[in-house]
Amino acid sequence: MTSIEIRHNLFDNPEVSGTEYKTVELIIKKLQIYHPDILTSDIKDGHGVIAIFKGKKQGKNIAFRTDIDALPSGHRCGHDGHTAILLQFAEYIVSGNRPETGSIILIFQPEEETGNGAKKILQSKVLQNLHVDYIFGLHNLPGYHLGNILFKYGTFAAASTGFIAKLEGKQAHAAYPENGINPAKAVADFILALDSFKNDDISNFKQITVIHVNIGEIAFGTAAGDANVMLTLRSFTNKGMSELINNVTSELQQLANKYSLKVSYDFQDKFNALENDDVCVDIVKAAAKELNMTTESLPEPMRWSEDFADYCLKWHGGFFGIGSGENCKPLHNPEYNFPDELIDIGAKMFLKIAEQAMVD
Ligand SMILES: [Zn+2]
Ligand SMILES: [Zn+2]
Structure with missing residues:
Protein backbone atom coordinates (compact mmCIF):
# COMPACT_ATOMS: atom_id res chain seq x y z
CA MET A 1 0.00 0.00 0.00
CA ALA A 157 -3.27 26.08 20.60
CA ALA A 158 -5.33 27.00 23.65
CA ALA A 159 -5.73 25.30 27.00
CA SER A 160 -9.29 24.16 27.53
CA THR A 161 -11.35 22.11 29.90
CA GLY A 162 -14.89 21.02 30.48
CA PHE A 163 -16.07 22.20 33.91
CA ILE A 164 -19.04 20.65 35.69
CA ALA A 165 -20.39 22.47 38.76
CA LYS A 166 -22.84 20.61 41.00
CA LEU A 167 -25.00 22.60 43.43
CA GLU A 168 -26.95 20.77 46.05
CA GLY A 169 -29.75 22.33 48.10
CA LYS A 170 -32.94 20.72 49.34
CA GLN A 171 -36.02 19.71 47.38
CA ALA A 172 -39.43 20.80 48.69
CA HIS A 173 -43.11 20.83 47.74
CA ALA A 174 -43.68 23.61 45.20
CA ALA A 175 -46.39 25.03 47.48
CA TYR A 176 -43.92 25.29 50.39
CA PRO A 177 -40.66 26.41 48.74
CA GLU A 178 -39.57 28.03 52.03
CA ASN A 179 -39.00 24.50 53.37
CA GLY A 180 -36.38 23.77 50.72
CA ILE A 181 -33.17 25.29 49.40
CA ASN A 182 -33.54 26.14 45.72
CA PRO A 183 -30.24 26.61 43.82
CA ALA A 184 -31.88 28.63 40.98
CA LYS A 185 -30.71 32.07 42.18
CA ALA A 186 -27.17 30.83 42.77
CA VAL A 187 -27.11 29.43 39.22
CA ALA A 188 -28.33 32.78 37.85
CA ASP A 189 -25.74 34.73 39.88
CA PHE A 190 -23.01 32.31 38.84
CA ILE A 191 -23.73 32.64 35.12
CA LEU A 192 -23.90 36.44 35.34
CA ALA A 193 -20.61 36.56 37.26
CA LEU A 194 -18.75 34.62 34.54
CA ASP A 195 -18.44 37.66 32.26
CA SER A 196 -16.13 39.37 34.77
CA PHE A 197 -13.55 36.57 34.38
CA LYS A 198 -13.37 36.71 30.57
CA ASN A 199 -10.70 38.51 28.61
CA ASP A 200 -10.81 39.15 24.84
CA ASP A 201 -7.25 40.45 24.67
CA ILE A 202 -5.04 37.98 22.74
CA SER A 203 -2.16 38.39 25.20
CA ASN A 204 -4.35 37.16 28.07
CA PHE A 205 -7.23 35.46 26.26
CA LYS A 206 -9.76 33.83 28.62
CA GLN A 207 -13.09 32.49 27.47
CA ILE A 208 -16.01 30.87 29.28
CA THR A 209 -18.77 29.20 27.29
CA VAL A 210 -21.95 27.94 28.95
CA ILE A 211 -22.60 24.45 27.57
CA HIS A 212 -25.50 23.08 29.61
CA VAL A 213 -27.57 24.02 32.64
CA ASN A 214 -30.08 21.96 34.52
CA ILE A 215 -32.03 22.93 37.63
CA GLY A 216 -34.35 20.51 39.45
CA GLU A 217 -36.76 18.23 37.61
CA ILE A 218 -39.66 18.81 35.25
CA ALA A 219 -42.34 18.37 37.93
CA PHE A 220 -44.60 21.33 38.74
CA GLY A 221 -45.26 20.09 42.24
CA THR A 222 -41.59 20.16 43.20
CA ALA A 223 -39.27 23.06 44.00
CA ALA A 224 -35.76 22.46 42.63
CA GLY A 225 -33.26 21.02 45.05
CA ASP A 226 -30.17 20.62 42.89
CA ALA A 227 -28.50 21.99 39.77
CA ASN A 228 -25.67 21.35 37.33
CA VAL A 229 -23.86 23.98 35.29
CA MET A 230 -21.47 22.88 32.56
CA LEU A 231 -18.92 25.26 31.09
CA THR A 232 -16.00 25.12 28.73
CA LEU A 233 -13.08 27.21 29.94
CA ARG A 234 -10.39 28.33 27.52
CA SER A 235 -7.15 30.30 27.79
CA PHE A 236 -4.07 30.85 25.62
CA THR A 237 -1.70 30.05 28.51
CA ASN A 238 -1.54 27.44 31.27
CA LYS A 239 -1.15 30.28 33.77
CA GLY A 240 -4.31 31.92 32.45
CA MET A 241 -6.17 28.62 32.75
CA SER A 242 -5.15 28.25 36.42
CA GLU A 243 -6.40 31.78 37.11
CA LEU A 244 -9.67 31.05 35.31
CA ILE A 245 -10.23 27.86 37.32
CA ASN A 246 -9.46 29.75 40.54
CA ASN A 247 -11.92 32.51 39.66
CA VAL A 248 -14.73 30.15 38.76
CA THR A 249 -14.31 27.83 41.74
CA SER A 250 -14.03 30.63 44.34
CA GLU A 251 -17.11 32.36 42.88
CA LEU A 252 -18.93 29.05 43.21
CA GLN A 253 -17.81 28.68 46.81
CA GLN A 254 -18.95 32.21 47.70
CA LEU A 255 -22.39 31.59 46.21
CA ALA A 256 -22.63 28.28 48.04
CA ASN A 257 -21.99 30.09 51.32
CA LYS A 258 -24.46 32.85 50.48
CA TYR A 259 -27.29 30.45 49.57
CA SER A 260 -26.45 27.57 51.97
CA LEU A 261 -25.72 25.11 49.18
CA LYS A 262 -23.24 22.27 48.93
CA VAL A 263 -20.97 22.52 45.89
CA SER A 264 -18.64 20.16 44.12
CA TYR A 265 -17.02 20.35 40.73
CA ASP A 266 -15.34 18.16 38.19
CA PHE A 267 -13.31 18.51 35.00
CA GLN A 268 -13.58 16.73 31.68
CA ASP A 269 -11.52 16.71 28.44
CA LYS A 270 -8.78 18.76 30.07
CA PHE A 271 -6.09 20.07 27.70
CA ASN A 272 -2.98 22.10 28.49
ZN1 LIG B 1 -9.94 17.17 16.10
ZN1 LIG C 1 -6.95 16.91 15.03
Whole structure:
Protein backbone atom coordinates (compact mmCIF):
# COMPACT_ATOMS: atom_id res chain seq x y z
CA MET A 1 0.00 0.00 0.00
CA THR A 2 1.22 3.51 -0.81
CA SER A 3 0.83 6.27 1.78
CA ILE A 4 -2.20 7.59 -0.09
CA GLU A 5 -3.78 4.12 -0.09
CA ILE A 6 -3.09 3.83 3.64
CA ARG A 7 -4.77 7.17 4.20
CA HIS A 8 -7.85 6.02 2.27
CA ASN A 9 -7.88 2.71 4.14
CA LEU A 10 -7.89 4.58 7.48
CA PHE A 11 -10.56 6.97 6.20
CA ASP A 12 -12.78 4.00 5.28
CA ASN A 13 -12.19 2.32 8.67
CA PRO A 14 -12.29 5.14 11.23
CA GLU A 15 -11.78 4.19 14.87
CA VAL A 16 -12.75 6.65 17.61
CA SER A 17 -10.49 7.52 20.56
CA GLY A 18 -9.70 4.45 22.63
CA THR A 19 -10.63 1.89 19.96
CA GLU A 20 -7.70 2.24 17.55
CA TYR A 21 -7.23 -1.56 17.13
CA LYS A 22 -7.16 -2.00 13.33
CA THR A 23 -5.38 1.31 12.91
CA VAL A 24 -2.51 0.08 15.10
CA GLU A 25 -2.44 -3.26 13.21
CA LEU A 26 -2.10 -1.44 9.90
CA ILE A 27 0.66 0.86 11.22
CA ILE A 28 2.64 -2.08 12.66
CA LYS A 29 2.30 -4.07 9.44
CA LYS A 30 3.66 -1.16 7.42
CA LEU A 31 6.49 -0.35 9.88
CA GLN A 32 7.68 -3.98 10.01
CA ILE A 33 8.80 -3.60 6.39
CA TYR A 34 11.17 -0.82 7.49
CA HIS A 35 12.83 -2.80 10.33
CA PRO A 36 13.07 -0.09 12.97
CA ASP A 37 15.45 -0.88 15.87
CA ILE A 38 12.53 -0.75 18.26
CA LEU A 39 8.89 -1.32 17.37
CA THR A 40 6.33 -1.53 20.16
CA SER A 41 2.62 -1.16 20.72
CA ASP A 42 3.01 -1.58 24.47
CA ILE A 43 1.03 1.46 25.56
CA LYS A 44 -0.68 1.13 28.94
CA ASP A 45 -4.48 1.31 28.56
CA GLY A 46 -4.12 2.55 25.02
CA HIS A 47 -3.60 1.59 21.38
CA GLY A 48 -0.60 3.32 19.89
CA VAL A 49 2.76 2.53 18.30
CA ILE A 50 6.31 3.74 18.91
CA ALA A 51 9.10 3.02 16.41
CA ILE A 52 12.72 4.03 16.91
CA PHE A 53 15.45 4.23 14.24
CA LYS A 54 18.86 4.42 15.90
CA GLY A 55 22.14 5.81 14.59
CA LYS A 56 25.50 4.12 15.20
CA LYS A 57 26.77 6.79 17.60
CA GLN A 58 25.25 8.75 20.47
CA GLY A 59 23.53 11.94 19.48
CA LYS A 60 20.24 13.77 19.64
CA ASN A 61 17.02 11.86 20.07
CA ILE A 62 14.33 13.53 18.01
CA ALA A 63 10.70 12.52 18.22
CA PHE A 64 7.90 13.01 15.69
CA ARG A 65 4.30 12.49 16.68
CA THR A 66 1.08 11.89 14.81
CA ASP A 67 -2.40 11.40 16.17
CA ILE A 68 -4.28 8.35 14.84
CA ASP A 69 -7.85 8.52 16.20
CA ALA A 70 -11.07 9.47 14.42
CA LEU A 71 -14.24 11.28 15.51
CA PRO A 72 -17.64 9.53 15.80
CA SER A 73 -18.44 11.09 12.39
CA GLY A 74 -15.27 9.59 10.85
CA HIS A 75 -11.80 10.93 10.06
CA ARG A 76 -12.99 14.56 10.10
CA CYS A 77 -9.85 16.00 11.69
CA GLY A 78 -7.35 14.54 9.21
CA HIS A 79 -5.55 12.22 11.62
CA ASP A 80 -5.72 9.60 8.82
CA GLY A 81 -3.58 11.98 6.76
CA HIS A 82 -1.23 12.79 9.64
CA THR A 83 -0.68 9.03 10.16
CA ALA A 84 0.08 8.57 6.45
CA ILE A 85 2.61 11.43 6.71
CA LEU A 86 4.51 9.72 9.53
CA LEU A 87 4.53 6.40 7.64
CA GLN A 88 5.79 8.14 4.50
CA PHE A 89 8.49 9.76 6.66
CA ALA A 90 9.48 6.26 7.89
CA GLU A 91 9.88 5.22 4.25
CA TYR A 92 12.12 8.23 3.62
CA ILE A 93 14.20 7.38 6.70
CA VAL A 94 14.97 3.86 5.45
CA SER A 95 15.61 5.09 1.89
CA GLY A 96 19.11 6.32 2.70
CA ASN A 97 18.26 8.71 5.53
CA ARG A 98 18.75 6.58 8.64
CA PRO A 99 20.28 8.82 11.33
CA GLU A 100 24.07 8.46 11.73
CA THR A 101 23.94 9.65 15.32
CA GLY A 102 21.21 9.73 17.93
CA SER A 103 17.82 8.42 17.00
CA ILE A 104 14.53 9.24 15.33
CA ILE A 105 11.47 8.29 17.35
CA LEU A 106 8.11 7.93 15.61
CA ILE A 107 5.07 8.21 17.88
CA PHE A 108 1.65 7.09 16.61
CA GLN A 109 -0.56 8.47 19.37
CA PRO A 110 -4.15 7.42 20.13
CA GLU A 111 -6.93 9.41 21.84
CA GLU A 112 -5.99 12.95 20.82
CA GLU A 113 -9.61 14.07 20.52
CA THR A 114 -10.27 13.27 24.21
CA GLY A 115 -6.93 14.63 25.43
CA ASN A 116 -5.84 11.32 27.00
CA GLY A 117 -3.42 9.94 24.41
CA ALA A 118 -0.25 11.98 24.96
CA LYS A 119 -0.29 11.19 28.70
CA LYS A 120 -0.51 7.46 27.92
CA ILE A 121 2.36 7.65 25.41
CA LEU A 122 4.51 9.56 27.91
CA GLN A 123 4.05 6.70 30.40
CA SER A 124 5.18 4.04 27.92
CA LYS A 125 8.14 1.95 29.06
CA VAL A 126 10.24 2.57 25.97
CA LEU A 127 10.32 6.34 26.59
CA GLN A 128 11.12 6.14 30.30
CA ASN A 129 14.91 5.95 30.01
CA LEU A 130 15.25 7.91 26.82
CA HIS A 131 16.30 11.54 26.82
CA VAL A 132 14.27 13.22 24.09
CA ASP A 133 15.90 16.42 22.82
CA TYR A 134 13.09 17.64 20.59
CA ILE A 135 9.60 16.61 19.56
CA PHE A 136 7.76 17.85 16.47
CA GLY A 137 4.19 17.49 15.30
CA LEU A 138 1.81 19.03 12.80
CA HIS A 139 -1.85 19.57 12.01
CA ASN A 140 -3.48 20.31 8.69
CA LEU A 141 -5.29 23.66 8.74
CA PRO A 142 -8.27 24.31 6.45
CA GLY A 143 -8.69 27.90 5.26
CA TYR A 144 -4.98 28.40 4.58
CA HIS A 145 -3.32 28.03 1.18
CA LEU A 146 -2.68 24.38 0.30
CA GLY A 147 0.78 23.31 1.42
CA ASN A 148 1.77 26.55 3.17
CA ILE A 149 3.76 25.96 6.35
CA LEU A 150 2.14 27.84 9.24
CA PHE A 151 4.32 28.59 12.22
CA LYS A 152 3.66 30.27 15.53
CA TYR A 153 6.06 31.31 18.30
CA GLY A 154 4.67 30.89 21.81
CA THR A 155 1.22 29.37 22.17
CA PHE A 156 -0.01 27.42 19.14
CA ALA A 157 -3.27 26.08 20.60
CA ALA A 158 -5.33 27.00 23.65
CA ALA A 159 -5.73 25.30 27.00
CA SER A 160 -9.29 24.16 27.53
CA THR A 161 -11.35 22.11 29.90
CA GLY A 162 -14.89 21.02 30.48
CA PHE A 163 -16.07 22.20 33.91
CA ILE A 164 -19.04 20.65 35.69
CA ALA A 165 -20.39 22.47 38.76
CA LYS A 166 -22.84 20.61 41.00
CA LEU A 167 -25.00 22.60 43.43
CA GLU A 168 -26.95 20.77 46.05
CA GLY A 169 -29.75 22.33 48.10
CA LYS A 170 -32.94 20.72 49.34
CA GLN A 171 -36.02 19.71 47.38
CA ALA A 172 -39.43 20.80 48.69
CA HIS A 173 -43.11 20.83 47.74
CA ALA A 174 -43.68 23.61 45.20
CA ALA A 175 -46.39 25.03 47.48
CA TYR A 176 -43.92 25.29 50.39
CA PRO A 177 -40.66 26.41 48.74
CA GLU A 178 -39.57 28.03 52.03
CA ASN A 179 -39.00 24.50 53.37
CA GLY A 180 -36.38 23.77 50.72
CA ILE A 181 -33.17 25.29 49.40
CA ASN A 182 -33.54 26.14 45.72
CA PRO A 183 -30.24 26.61 43.82
CA ALA A 184 -31.88 28.63 40.98
CA LYS A 185 -30.71 32.07 42.18
CA ALA A 186 -27.17 30.83 42.77
CA VAL A 187 -27.11 29.43 39.22
CA ALA A 188 -28.33 32.78 37.85
CA ASP A 189 -25.74 34.73 39.88
CA PHE A 190 -23.01 32.31 38.84
CA ILE A 191 -23.73 32.64 35.12
CA LEU A 192 -23.90 36.44 35.34
CA ALA A 193 -20.61 36.56 37.26
CA LEU A 194 -18.75 34.62 34.54
CA ASP A 195 -18.44 37.66 32.26
CA SER A 196 -16.13 39.37 34.77
CA PHE A 197 -13.55 36.57 34.38
CA LYS A 198 -13.37 36.71 30.57
CA ASN A 199 -10.70 38.51 28.61
CA ASP A 200 -10.81 39.15 24.84
CA ASP A 201 -7.25 40.45 24.67
CA ILE A 202 -5.04 37.98 22.74
CA SER A 203 -2.16 38.39 25.20
CA ASN A 204 -4.35 37.16 28.07
CA PHE A 205 -7.23 35.46 26.26
CA LYS A 206 -9.76 33.83 28.62
CA GLN A 207 -13.09 32.49 27.47
CA ILE A 208 -16.01 30.87 29.28
CA THR A 209 -18.77 29.20 27.29
CA VAL A 210 -21.95 27.94 28.95
CA ILE A 211 -22.60 24.45 27.57
CA HIS A 212 -25.50 23.08 29.61
CA VAL A 213 -27.57 24.02 32.64
CA ASN A 214 -30.08 21.96 34.52
CA ILE A 215 -32.03 22.93 37.63
CA GLY A 216 -34.35 20.51 39.45
CA GLU A 217 -36.76 18.23 37.61
CA ILE A 218 -39.66 18.81 35.25
CA ALA A 219 -42.34 18.37 37.93
CA PHE A 220 -44.60 21.33 38.74
CA GLY A 221 -45.26 20.09 42.24
CA THR A 222 -41.59 20.16 43.20
CA ALA A 223 -39.27 23.06 44.00
CA ALA A 224 -35.76 22.46 42.63
CA GLY A 225 -33.26 21.02 45.05
CA ASP A 226 -30.17 20.62 42.89
CA ALA A 227 -28.50 21.99 39.77
CA ASN A 228 -25.67 21.35 37.33
CA VAL A 229 -23.86 23.98 35.29
CA MET A 230 -21.47 22.88 32.56
CA LEU A 231 -18.92 25.26 31.09
CA THR A 232 -16.00 25.12 28.73
CA LEU A 233 -13.08 27.21 29.94
CA ARG A 234 -10.39 28.33 27.52
CA SER A 235 -7.15 30.30 27.79
CA PHE A 236 -4.07 30.85 25.62
CA THR A 237 -1.70 30.05 28.51
CA ASN A 238 -1.54 27.44 31.27
CA LYS A 239 -1.15 30.28 33.77
CA GLY A 240 -4.31 31.92 32.45
CA MET A 241 -6.17 28.62 32.75
CA SER A 242 -5.15 28.25 36.42
CA GLU A 243 -6.40 31.78 37.11
CA LEU A 244 -9.67 31.05 35.31
CA ILE A 245 -10.23 27.86 37.32
CA ASN A 246 -9.46 29.75 40.54
CA ASN A 247 -11.92 32.51 39.66
CA VAL A 248 -14.73 30.15 38.76
CA THR A 249 -14.31 27.83 41.74
CA SER A 250 -14.03 30.63 44.34
CA GLU A 251 -17.11 32.36 42.88
CA LEU A 252 -18.93 29.05 43.21
CA GLN A 253 -17.81 28.68 46.81
CA GLN A 254 -18.95 32.21 47.70
CA LEU A 255 -22.39 31.59 46.21
CA ALA A 256 -22.63 28.28 48.04
CA ASN A 257 -21.99 30.09 51.32
CA LYS A 258 -24.46 32.85 50.48
CA TYR A 259 -27.29 30.45 49.57
CA SER A 260 -26.45 27.57 51.97
CA LEU A 261 -25.72 25.11 49.18
CA LYS A 262 -23.24 22.27 48.93
CA VAL A 263 -20.97 22.52 45.89
CA SER A 264 -18.64 20.16 44.12
CA TYR A 265 -17.02 20.35 40.73
CA ASP A 266 -15.34 18.16 38.19
CA PHE A 267 -13.31 18.51 35.00
CA GLN A 268 -13.58 16.73 31.68
CA ASP A 269 -11.52 16.71 28.44
CA LYS A 270 -8.78 18.76 30.07
CA PHE A 271 -6.09 20.07 27.70
CA ASN A 272 -2.98 22.10 28.49
CA ALA A 273 -2.01 25.05 26.29
CA LEU A 274 0.37 24.02 23.51
CA GLU A 275 3.30 26.34 24.10
CA ASN A 276 5.99 26.02 21.41
CA ASP A 277 9.71 26.26 22.12
CA ASP A 278 11.34 29.12 20.13
CA VAL A 279 14.29 26.93 19.07
CA CYS A 280 11.90 24.34 17.60
CA VAL A 281 9.95 26.99 15.68
CA ASP A 282 13.28 28.24 14.27
CA ILE A 283 14.05 24.68 13.12
CA VAL A 284 10.62 24.35 11.45
CA LYS A 285 11.13 27.66 9.62
CA ALA A 286 14.64 26.70 8.53
CA ALA A 287 13.38 23.34 7.20
CA ALA A 288 10.59 25.01 5.22
CA LYS A 289 13.08 27.50 3.76
CA GLU A 290 15.44 24.71 2.66
CA LEU A 291 12.51 23.04 0.90
CA ASN A 292 11.43 26.32 -0.72
CA MET A 293 8.03 26.07 0.90
CA THR A 294 5.95 29.17 1.57
CA THR A 295 5.74 30.01 5.25
CA GLU A 296 3.16 32.09 7.04
CA SER A 297 3.11 33.25 10.64
CA LEU A 298 -0.19 32.59 12.40
CA PRO A 299 -1.47 35.92 13.80
CA GLU A 300 -2.90 34.33 16.94
CA PRO A 301 -3.10 30.91 18.60
CA MET A 302 -5.75 28.42 17.57
CA ARG A 303 -8.68 28.51 19.98
CA TRP A 304 -8.97 24.73 19.85
CA SER A 305 -6.76 22.45 21.91
CA GLU A 306 -4.16 19.80 21.09
CA ASP A 307 -2.73 17.32 23.56
CA PHE A 308 0.68 17.69 21.88
CA ALA A 309 0.83 20.30 24.67
CA ASP A 310 1.72 17.54 27.15
CA TYR A 311 4.94 16.69 25.28
CA CYS A 312 5.92 20.38 25.28
CA LEU A 313 5.65 20.45 29.07
CA LYS A 314 8.29 17.71 29.21
CA TRP A 315 10.49 18.22 26.15
CA HIS A 316 11.38 21.04 23.73
CA GLY A 317 8.45 20.91 21.33
CA GLY A 318 7.58 22.42 17.96
CA PHE A 319 4.11 22.15 16.47
CA PHE A 320 3.23 23.64 13.10
CA GLY A 321 0.38 23.73 10.60
CA ILE A 322 0.14 22.85 6.93
CA GLY A 323 -2.54 24.67 4.94
CA SER A 324 -5.28 22.37 3.64
CA GLY A 325 -6.52 24.90 1.09
CA GLU A 326 -8.97 27.80 1.16
CA ASN A 327 -11.84 25.58 0.02
CA CYS A 328 -11.22 22.69 2.39
CA LYS A 329 -14.15 22.17 4.78
CA PRO A 330 -13.37 23.07 8.44
CA LEU A 331 -11.99 20.48 10.87
CA HIS A 332 -14.72 18.36 12.53
CA ASN A 333 -17.19 19.30 9.76
CA PRO A 334 -19.06 16.15 8.60
CA GLU A 335 -17.89 16.82 5.01
CA TYR A 336 -14.23 17.46 5.84
CA ASN A 337 -11.69 15.23 4.06
CA PHE A 338 -7.88 15.35 4.29
CA PRO A 339 -6.15 16.54 1.07
CA ASP A 340 -3.76 13.79 -0.12
CA GLU A 341 -1.33 16.37 -1.54
CA LEU A 342 -0.22 17.14 2.02
CA ILE A 343 1.15 13.66 2.71
CA ASP A 344 4.40 14.11 0.81
CA ILE A 345 4.77 17.74 1.91
CA GLY A 346 4.46 16.73 5.57
CA ALA A 347 6.85 13.79 5.22
CA LYS A 348 9.48 15.96 3.48
CA MET A 349 9.12 18.59 6.21
CA PHE A 350 9.70 15.98 8.93
CA LEU A 351 12.76 14.66 7.08
CA LYS A 352 14.25 18.14 6.73
CA ILE A 353 13.39 18.99 10.35
CA ALA A 354 15.20 15.84 11.50
CA GLU A 355 18.30 16.92 9.52
CA GLN A 356 18.18 20.48 10.90
CA ALA A 357 17.51 19.40 14.48
CA MET A 358 20.36 16.84 14.49
CA VAL A 359 22.97 19.50 13.70
CA ASP A 360 21.37 22.26 15.75
ZN1 LIG B 1 -9.94 17.17 16.10
ZN1 LIG C 1 -6.95 16.91 15.03
